[in-house]
Amino acid sequence: MSSALKVALVQGRDQGSVDANLGRIEQRVAEAAAAGARLVLLQELHNGAYFCQHQDVNEFDRAETIPGPSTERLSAMAAKHGLVLVASLFERRAAGLYHNTAVVFDADGRIAGRYRKMHIPDDPGFMEKFYFTPGDLGFEPVDTAVGRLGVLVCWDQWYPEAARLMALAGAEMLLYPTAIGWDPRDDQAEQQRQQQAWIISQRGHAVANGLPVLSCNRTGFEADPTGLGAGIQFWGHSFVAGPQGEFLASASSDQDELLLAEVDLRRSENVRRIWPFLRDRRIDAYGDLTRRFRTP
Secondary structure (H helix, E strand, C coil): CCCEEEEEEEECCCCCCHHHHHHHHHHHHHHHHHCCCCEEEECCCCCCCCHHHCCCHHHHHHCECCCCHHHHHHHHHHHHHCCEEEEEEEEEEECCEEEEEEEEECCCCCEEEEEECCCCCEECCEEHHHCCCCCCCCCCCEEECCEEEEECCHHHHHCHHHHHHHHHCCCCEEEEECCCEECCCCCHHHHHHHHHHHHHHHHHHHHHHCCCEEEECCEEEECCCCCCCCCEEEECCCEEECCCCCEEEECCCCCCEEEEEEEECHHHHHHHHHCCHHHHCCHHHCHHHHCCCCCC
């Protein structure tokens, strides 16, 4: 396999319905394939609005089984264009049991694997614990035609442990479907602090593990369905970073955008040779990481 891999991230705003969102994704995947992309990453919960701004049992109607209608359509896209596609769905596993699940389609259209979001937030505007059961598949990379993918989801991107465990399991890239934005009531300085922390955190995972990172975020404003909150302005800025945290490509804050980049998979080997962090880890001294907190 060539070390040069063209990747594409599909950043966009909610189009109002499952059919409209998947139709837009079909168009973008075709454009990505025409540009030579062999791996396409979609944003978190791309089939509709980010419904976790409120708690409503009717929102569970959005969930579907895997395999199911959306996986059939996404599988067809991957097979048609011969590329690997990473999607993000609201999974109905059983009555009362739902997950925030990333699904990886290989270049022949088959489901190569899935990842269920492990870290579930519960914050104003991001009430995900009401909807999602924490993942139970662990931090296991997915083998595909373009390499071994360490797929994580949104809130997972704040946790160095998750990135490290994917790297230790042999992931060759870290991928984050994401839905994150500002509370419009925050002042500009606070908004910028939050956005920069989000970027720095993920670039840090690239550096600490010597791996490329692909992060695909939503964009656009979505109102709080209850009218009680201020809504969320998703800040876009999807990006691809190399194994030293360097930007390879970065999207705008507010545009529907197909972001293309070329990743040199050989660089991870070279970077890890000059920065051998895995060699120097003191695994004999890390036992307290399994504790919630260590009292002084």
